[in-house]
Amino acid sequence: MGYREYIEKGPMPTRDDMKSFLRQKMNFNRRYEEVDLYQAAERVAFEDIKAQTVLPKQPVSKMDGIGVKFADFANGMPDTSSWIEGKEFIFANTGCVVPFEYDTVILIEDVRFEDGKLKILQMPAKKGQLIDPVGSLIGEDEVLVYKNEKITPPLLGLLASGGVKKVKVVARPKIVFLPTGDELVSWQNTDYPADKNVESNSIMLYGFAQQYQADLKVYPIVPDDKQKIKEALTKASCEADVILINAGSSKGTKDFTLDLLEVEGEVLVYELGCRPGKHSSFSVFNNKPVLGIAGPPNGAELAMRFYLKSIVDEYYNQAEDTVIKISAIVDFDFTAPKNADFCLQVHLFKQDGKYHAQYINPKGVTRSTLLHKYNAFMYVTKGHSLIKGQEFTAELIVDEKEISLK
Numbered sequence: 001m002g003y004r005e006y007i008e009k010g011p012m013p014t015r016d017d018m019k020s021f022l023r024q025k026m027n028f029n030r031r032y033e034e035v036d037l038y039q040a041a042e043r044v045a046f047e048d049i050k051a052q053t054v055l056p057k058q059p060v061s062k063m064d065g066i067g068v069k070f071a072d073f074a075n076g077m078p079d080t081s082s083w084i085e086g087k088e089f090i091f092a093n094t095g096c097v098v099p100f101e102y103d104t105v106i107l108i109e110d111v112r113f114e115d116g117k118l119k120i121l122q123m124p125a126k127k128g129q130l131i132d133p134v135g136s137l138i139g140e141d142e143v144l145v146y147k148n149e150k151i152t153p154p155l156l157g158l159l160a161s162g163g164v165k166k167v168k169v170v171a172r173p174k175i176v177f178l179p180t181g182d183e184l185v186s187w188q189n190t191d192y193p194a195d196k197n198v199e200s201n202s203i204m205l206y207g208f209a210q211q212y213q214a215d216l217k218v219y220p221i222v223p224d225d226k227q228k229i230k231e232a233l234t235k236a237s238c239e240a241d242v243i244l245i246n247a248g249s250s251k252g253t254k255d256f257t258l259d260l261l262e263v264e265g266e267v268l269v270y271e272l273g274c275r276p277g278k279h280s281s282f283s284v285f286n287n288k289p290v291l292g293i294a295g296p297p298n299g300a301e302l303a304m305r306f307y308l309k310s311i312v313d314e315y316y317n318q319a320e321d322t323v324i325k326i327s328a329i330v331d332f333d334f335t336a337p338k339n340a341d342f343c344l345q346v347h348l349f350k351q352d353g354k355y356h357a358q359y360i361n362p363k364g365v366t367r368s369t370l371l372h373k374y375n376a377f378m379y380v381t382k383g384h385s386l387i388k389g390q391e392f393t394a395e396l397i398v399d400e401k402e403i404s405l406k
């Protein structure tokens, strides 16, 4: 008989508690790779990156004008009618070198040439005016990008100016995904029996891994067999920074994942106190973090959005992304269960200048309807009720500009 008595075990963290718990438990051995600047955009610096040169190497002009010698103005405005270009003055252009003997620049707007003779309208206020001295734009050994900083497009330009050609960036984390379940067939199969289910979470994960800058390896579907699951986990633990094990996490007759991890590793979180995605777990196997995610695609999606994202953010030493929160009028009644928070998937729309939210029950609509409708979450703590007409905070998963009229 496949009956398994359900026993509640361990802490059942809320969504935020799970996110911070995961961050605390990560102990990554981060690698680096050396890439050229074309490959460095949006990567995270592995170490401080210092300038290879000072800038400017010679003084340059801040503006278009003429370069002069400040000493010539010691007794007030000199008679410049006989001044010759290349002797008493030169033309200076923005960002271009001003030879050392010309120590000051006067704006071209403050200069006239009358019958070919130079006339200066405005005395230079001080020596060195409008000149960027040596090393004033990039100092000697100046840090251009700090360790753990994301390399943005402007920083790429700065690195190039500073003579940096290659940079050490944090190597992408390696995620190994273990789909489990006798009933599954790969989504790449074209012909399969009607009693099989399509393994689709791996390709969803592939999309998230791309967004999160992680490398993904998908293992062949593992049958519901403890020995086979153990073998797959052992192999994964040799090559992955993070292992994701999918399904087999609930109370079904073939849900072996946690039983096995309990014996062969250590299960720190068996399930969450938050739905959907309640059947997310966290274990350690051969010193590697194992995030267990629910089989049904909606629970799997939420686990990838929240918990995998936290793990990868921790790997890259990055803070959590800012979530845009807006207040919306709820157009439904809802009470969260007593034993778990509920992360409602809602459809936000605008009406009469206000935001409204409709609840989309993931178990009551097709997945396509859910994915095309839901554009925000409303996180309702256990036992808490939302009453139609009240305002409540929504966390957007799209740009605010994408929220349309009903």
Ligand SMILES: Nc1nc2c(c(=O)[nH]1)N[C@H]1C(S)=C(S)[C@@H](COP(=O)(O)OP(=O)(O)OC[C@H]3O[C@@H](n4cnc5c(N)ncnc54)[C@H](O)[C@@H]3O)O[C@H]1N2
Residues within 6 Å of the ligand: 179, 180, 181, 183, 184, 197, 198, 199, 200, 201, 202, 246, 247, 248, 249, 250, 251, 252, 255, 277, 278, 279, 293, 294, 295, 296, 297, 299
């Ligand atoms: N008696 C109870 N039953 C269930 C509970 C519960 O609390 N009591 N929780 C439900 C919830 S919520 C979830 S979520 C699921 C968790 O299920 P598992 O993670 O154990 O997943 P399986 O039972 O193995 O499979 C469920 C479903 O998902 C499909 N699946 C699995 N892997 C994939 C994949 N890689 N790609 C696409 N689809 C996948 C699988 O074929 C099944 O259809 O338990 C509920 N039940």
Ligand code: MOO
Residues within 6 Å of the ligand: 274, 275, 276, 277, 278, 279, 280, 294, 296, 298, 299, 300
């Ligand atoms: O864990 Mo299930 O994902 O609550 O839907």
